[in-house]
Amino acid sequence: MAQYVGVSFRRQGQIYFFLATPFVLSLHDKVLVKTEEGIGFGEIVALRDTLPEGIDPDAIKPIYRPATAEDVEIGRENDELARDARKYCQKSMARMNLDMKLVDVEIYFDKSKMIFYFTAPGRVDFRELVKDLVRNYRTRIELRQIGVRHETQMIGALGNCGQMCCCRRYLRRFEPVTIKMAKDQNLFLNPAKISGVCGRLLCCLAYEKENYADFQRRAPKLGRRYMTTQGPMKTLRANMFRDSVSVLNEVGDELDFSLEDWAVMVLPDQPRMAARDDAPEDVPAELAALMDPEVRGKTSRPDRRTNPPRREQRPQGPRSDRPDRSERPDRAGVDRPPRPDRGPSRTKGDDVPAAGPDRPESRPESRPESRPESRPESKTEGTAVQRDRKEHRPRDKRRKPGSGRKDHSSKPPEQH
Numbered sequence: 001m002a003q004y005v006g007v008s009f010r011r012q013g014q015i016y017f018f019l020a021t022p023f024v025l026s027l028h029d030k031v032l033v034k035t036e037e038g039i040g041f042g043e044i045v046a047l048r049d050t051l052p053e054g055i056d057p058d059a060i061k062p063i064y065r066p067a068t069a070e071d072v073e074i075g076r077e078n079d080e081l082a083r084d085a086r087k088y089c090q091k092s093m094a095r096m097n098l099d100m101k102l103v104d105v106e107i108y109f110d111k112s113k114m115i116f117y118f119t120a121p122g123r124v125d126f127r128e129l130v131k132d133l134v135r136n137y138r139t140r141i142e143l144r145q146i147g148v149r150h151e152t153q154m155i156g157a158l159g160n161c162g163q164m165c166c167c168r169r170y171l172r173r174f175e176p177v178t179i180k181m182a183k184d185q186n187l188f189l190n191p192a193k194i195s196g197v198c199g200r201l202l203c204c205l206a207y208e209k210e211n212y213a214d215f216q217r218r219a220p221k222l223g224r225r226y227m228t229t230q231g232p233m234k235t236l237r238a239n240m241f242r243d244s245v246s247v248l249n250e251v252g253d254e255l256d257f258s259l260e261d262w263a264v265m266v267l268p269d270q271p272r273m274a275a276r277d278d279a280p281e282d283v284p285a286e287l288a289a290l291m292d293p294e295v296r297g298k299t300s301r302p303d304r305r306t307n308p309p310r311r312e313q314r315p316q317g318p319r320s321d322r323p324d325r326s327e328r329p330d331r332a333g334v335d336r337p338p339r340p341d342r343g344p345s346r347t348k349g350d351d352v353p354a355a356g357p358d359r360p361e362s363r364p365e366s367r368p369e370s371r372p373e374s375r376p377e378s379k380t381e382g383t384a385v386q387r388d389r390k391e392h393r394p395r396d397k398r399r400k401p402g403s404g405r406k407d408h409s410s411k412p413p414e415q416h
Contacts, residue, residue, distance in 0.1 A: 003019070003020060003021065003048070003049050003050075004017050004018070004019065004020060004047075004048045004049070004050070004051055004060070005017065005018055005019075005020045005025055005031075005044050005046065005047055005048075005063065006044065006045050006046030006047070006048065007031060007033060007040075007042040007043065007044055007045070007063075008042055008043055008045045009040050009041070009042040010106065014172040014173075015045060015046060015172065016033075016042075017046075017048070017051060017052075017055060017060060018031075018033055018060060018061055018062060018063050019060055019061065019062040019063065020047075020063060021062065023063055023065070023066055025044055025047075025063070025066065026044070026047075027044055027045070027046075027047060028043060028044060028045075029043070029044045029066060029067075030042070030043055030044075030066070030067035030071065030072055030075070031043075031044060031063050031064070031065070031066050031067055032063075032064045032065055032066075032067055032071060032109070033061070033063055033064050034061060034064050037108065037113070038108060038109070038110060038112060039064065039109050039110055040108075040109060041067065041071060041074070041075050041078075041109040071109075074109065075109070078107045078108075078109065078111070081107055081111075082105040082106065082107050082114075083105075085105045085107070085114060085116075085133075085137065086102060086104075086105045088133075088136065089102055089105070089116055089129070089133065090102055092129055092132050092133070093129065096128060096129060098124055098126060098129060099120060099121065099122075099124060100118045100119070100120040100124050100126070101118055101119045101120070102116060102117070102118050103117045103118055103119060103146065103150075103151050103154050103155065104117045104154045105117070111139060112139060112140060113139060113140040113141075113142065114133070114137060114139055114140070114141055114142070115142045115143075115144055116133070116141070116142070116143045116144070117144050117146050117150075117154065118143060118144070118145060118146070119145065119146060119147070119148065119151050120145060124145075126143050129143070130143060147292070148198040148199055148200060149167060149174050149198050149200060149203075149292075150174075151198065152165055152167055152168070152196070152197055152198040153165075153167040153168055153171070156168040157197040158197070159196060159197065159202075160193075160196070160202070165196070165197060166203050166204060167203060171203060174203065175203075175206050176206075176291075176292060177200070177201040177202070177203060177205050177206050177291065177292070178201070178291060179201070179291065181201075181205040181206060181209055181212075182194050182201070182205055184209075184212040184213065184216055185205070185208070185212055200291070200292060201291060211240070212240060215238070215240045215243070218259050218263075219238040219245060219259060220235050220238075220245060220262065220266070221235065222235050222236065222237060222238065223235065223236075226247075226266050226267075227266075227267045228265040228266055228267060229265050229267070230249065230265060231249060231250055232249075232250060233247040233248065233249050233250075233255075234247060234248045235247050236248055236254065242256075242258075243258055243259055244256050244257060244258050244259065245257055245258075245259060245262055247262075
């Protein structure tokens, strides 16, 4: 007797595992289970003695009870109600001119909630539609927007291989598929060949992703010359199924070697193929449209402009190589060179010509003496230009009008 059973609430829905004990159950039996949303009515689609990898045994709940004839009748009524609700919702959307496509309707076993799955090119304001559905069915209504992959999973279709789509048969979770997977498999990048019914990249491109990635890491770079024990050779192509590489020697003969023999033949310090994960992808727009929106942003064309390198920021805080102020030697005992003679200083009573239009104003005493003065641009501007350039100089408002200023700046001594 199986210890665990896999229950699916919808034919194409995800499989949830429950404890089968103490009931004796078989495939395609109808059962009732307790979920976070309430009582669920499902069908057993798998019997297992052990749980799949990644599932915690402590989180497994037991089966509530096998379904009775009354429970099966309620499930049939819910299916009929779902078909009627789908027709009514489609009429309401057409009446309200809503740009959305209804895919499927799901009803809980106790009719406590109805979920309407739809697709739309963008955001849709369906508040009036929800009010209309609530008035008609008198229960909780949820409109859930899904992607084109989930739409194909619910409806079902035939793939390029002639069989039922993988998402309809057994896929329960979708993995991101990129153009890089098709490039690694050396496929012709034709949108009609590498896309499925849903208009996205084929899900089967991700099935052998690890095998191709491992082969690309071991294979040499194509179109490059290598020095080997048998002379220089140029790589032409690689075959993953045969685990070999085709090369061209100096004579012009095409030879095939296995990757193990090739690794022995190649001389050391030869350039190897760089990992493709490190190179940014340059995907054309027509191929980028086949990827999912969340993956499309990661593989967009990188910015070609390179930013200049940033300067190293100075570390904040005290410097470790600088001694503490208390540990520095006494500056009084250090011999310093004498300062150069700057000439005799003027006293306050010396005669200094006042500033006029032909002579710019001097700087106040508080400014450094070594800073040169700026000359006016023209004689007509005079003192007005200098005053505009010296906005930082405070103006003495206590000075009486008409009184001249004295220049106390240092001036080289006159030579007699």
